[in-house]
Amino acid sequence: MPLWSSRNRTETVTCLACGDDIARDEAREYDKHGDRWDRADKTFEHVCKSCYGDLCHQPRDELEELLVELEAGETDRTAFLSAYLTTVEERYGRVEEEQD
Incomplete structure (x- = not known):
């Protein structure tokens, strides 16, 4: 049994920008604080690849x-x-x- 099977992951997620349901592995994790690497106690939202490409990737300080x-x-x-x-x-x- 794979180690990650105990995680509560859904197979599909909803893009927060366009509302489309997409496969999780086709989405990008979105953290409104801009710190997706610190995963302690976080629940991520998701963005489809198309909407992710349209996002501004400038720092969001302030x-x-x-x-x-x-x-x-x-x-x-x-x-x-x-x-x-x-x-x-x-x-x-x-x-x-x-x-x-």
Whole structure:
């Protein structure tokens, strides 16, 4: 019997970005704190490979605090996004989109 059989792993997971159900081995583990290597007492969310490729892979230092400060989920989407972009540009400079 394999050593890992006692782990409680599901065969399929749901992509947190698009909502598709995918095979676990076709997904990427996502840790909102950006520290997927420290596995103690963690439950990971998953992202499909397509959505993972679309993610910004820049450091997320201060992101959680910024979202709380700007009341993410508590204000309407348009007001939040406007405040977010304004605050990010004030603190970190202009946000540039990648050109394909």
